[in-house]
Amino acid sequence: MLHLTEEQRQRWQTDGYLHLEQVFDADEVVFFSHEMDRIRQLPGYEPDRNPDLPIGHYKWLDHAEDLDPDGFMDRRDLLTYHQSFIDLIDQAPVFDYIVDLMGPNILLSMTQAIVRPSHDDFPGYTHTDGGESLRMTRVSETSPPIAMKAMYLLTDVTKEDSANLTVFPGSHTRQIPRHSERVMTPYSEGATQLMGQAGDVYLFTHSLWHGPSRNLTGKGRKVLLYNYCQLWVRSYDHENIPAVSQRCSPRQRRLLGDLGYDFRPGSYFYVPKDQKAVILNVD
Ligand SMILES: O=C(O)CCC(=O)C(=O)O
Numbered sequence: 001m002l003h004l005t006e007e008q009r010q011r012w013q014t015d016g017y018l019h020l021e022q023v024f025d026a027d028e029v030v031f032f033s034h035e036m037d038r039i040r041q042l043p044g045y046e047p048d049r050n051p052d053l054p055i056g057h058y059k060w061l062d063h064a065e066d067l068d069p070d071g072f073m074d075r076r077d078l079l080t081y082h083q084s085f086i087d088l089i090d091q092a093p094v095f096d097y098i099v100d101l102m103g104p105n106i107l108l109s110m111t112q113a114i115v116r117p118s119h120d121d122f123p124g125y126t127h128t129d130g131g132e133s134l135r136m137t138r139v140s141e142t143s144p145p146i147a148m149k150a151m152y153l154l155t156d157v158t159k160e161d162s163a164n165l166t167v168f169p170g171s172h173t174r175q176i177p178r179h180s181e182r183v184m185t186p187y188s189e190g191a192t193q194l195m196g197q198a199g200d201v202y203l204f205t206h207s208l209w210h211g212p213s214r215n216l217t218g219k220g221r222k223v224l225l226y227n228y229c230q231l232w233v234r235s236y237d238h239e240n241i242p243a244v245s246q247r248c249s250p251r252q253r254r255l256l257g258d259l260g261y262d263f264r265p266g267s268y269f270y271v272p273k274d275q276k277a278v279i280l281n282v283d
Helices: 006-015 026-039 083-090 094-102 131-135 243-247 250-255 275-280
Strands: 017-020 044-047 058-061 073-076 106-116 147-153 165-167 201-205 210-212 221-230
Touching (some): 017 094, 026 073, 026 083, 026 106, 026 221, 083 221, 083 243, 083 250, 094 106, 094 147, 094 201, 094 221, 165 201, 250 275
Antiparallel strands (some): 017 201, 044 058, 044 073, 073 106, 106 221, 147 201, 147 221
């Protein structure tokens, strides 16, 4: 069953992102916002600033470096913290849109909770997801994405420089940096700072150039991120199928990489026979 309207599909193809309004109600916003305040006090994966490591690596800490609820946090691997983080893996309507856009042969590749604090000295940044390799790979407009994410806004972002998700619409199909500018920023030509309300969701493909703007609001901006990839790409949050799979539905387990049989070379190449039925929740 298709959830995307024709207009949304065309907008996705042209711009590389979609804005879904009021996916969470006010209670869900408060709940997940409080969860973020809670898990910052708990052990978990936070960025590893060791300059000898490649960028984007995380390490296990006893708690976030900053314990202020409006301070920086970038927590990975959320599923153990509360059943609600597991439920979000395939919650309607966002998951239905994901399946519409990607097809049924997918995995959950990452979960993340970010607080962008208000600071004069953070200039924002721009990147594609999926690292150096996916940056060079651009599928055609009508192809399903190799990987994409859902960003759940837990803070109102209603004016510029509020740590807005800043995108370069259409950049998923064309090469940037453009012109003579070597380093793209959220303030480069073509950048659009998206506005939204707490409870809204942005869907965007990994190959879209994007990143946070400055945050000059005086308070932290909170988001949850759930990433999905085609099955053969594999999760980059887990080495193995995570232990929480015991607390998951069959569909959630499948999305964590449990194919219903023991791993063998080739397992993630051609999909299990029941893949479509499991992901679409039909017999
Ligand atoms: O807005 C943020 O805090 C970071 C979002 C981002 O760049 C990403 O999801 O890759």
